[in-house]
Amino acid sequence: MNYGILYGVGVGPGAPDLITLRALNTIRNAQVLALPRSSDYGESMAWKILKPTLGEIPGQERLFLTFPMNKDPERLRPAWDVAFAAIGERLERGLSVAFATEGDPSLFSTFIYLRREAPRRWPGIRIEVVPGVSSIVAVPSVTGIPLADGQERIAILPASYGVEDLSQVLEMFDTIILMKMGAEIPKVVDALERQGLVDRAVYVSKATMAEERIVRDIRTIQAERGDCFAMIVVSRKVRSGLLAGAVPVTPRVATQETRA
Known part of the structure; x- marks a missing residue:
């Protein structure tokens, strides 16, 4: 059977002008645009x-x-079976399907499945x-902190x-x-406090979107629940730059016990 082409297209982290030219051209030329959502009414x-x-x-x-x-x-x-069957019905008719996903199709994306x-x-x-x-590279663009x-x-x-293994990571x-x-x-926040790194962390939700939110003192959001677009980035900057010199591979992080 001659199926249509299946495209996985990343449309970026949120700002419309961060969509690539290739993504736009691919979507414009596709006969079917598949759009994932989290609920039938969402x-x-x-x-x-x-x-x-x-x-x-x-x-x-x-196609939503x-x-x-x-x-x-x-x-x-x-x-997923219902969604995949709907896509398959189009592909089996020889139609090209562009499956659009926020960010990148290969990172925590439904398209992977x-x-x-x-x-x-x-x-x-x-x-x-x-x-x-990806939102991973969008976050440093809005926080000013290199990855x-x-x-x-x-x-x-x-x-x-x-996050049971976060302290080790x-x-x-x-x-x-x-x-x-x-x-x-x-x-x-608790793990970062114990490692002495809470001041090296920043919280970002919906980077580059109109609803973008940045919190640089993450102690103030401990009672909140992060949305699926929320991230915390911790930047230790021990080995940063060519002038950092010979730094141990796993430098020991000072904890409250070792500082006492």
Whole structure:
């Protein structure tokens, strides 16, 4: 069977003018634009980002697909099956489908599951990925704090899946990016306090969007629940720059006990 082409297209972190030319061209030329959303009545963030720039594309179908914000596979699989079946029905008719996702399609994206599943459902299908500006690189642009320099190493953690090993990660890496904060903010602040790093952290929600929020004293948000676009970035800056010299691979971080 000659399937249509499946595209995974990153539309960037939120600001409409951060969508790449390749992303816009791919979406404009696709016969079907698939737009994920978290509920049947919720807004598609990818569409919210795209809408001001894309405009109307004559003859293009706009396909809204529901992917619940849930960690239970038994609840997710049925919803994914419905969404994938809708995409497959178009692909089997030879229509090209552009699946738009905020940020980048290869980083904590629903498209990753679709890309993994597609060859099994539609053998021989052609898949193309159009990278997008990720929130990971959008955050330093709004905070003014570089992610890495010199010998620095970066760790990326999905905080909502647990931060039990955060203290160990803080000792091993120079920049720690905690995404999808959820209810983990108090635990993160506590771990940073114990490591003496709370003043090296910044909270950013919806970077580059109109609702962007930056908090540089994260002690003030301990009682809050972070949205799915909320991040805390910790920048130790021990090995920063070429002039940092020979710094141990895992420098011992001063804790309250060692400072006493």
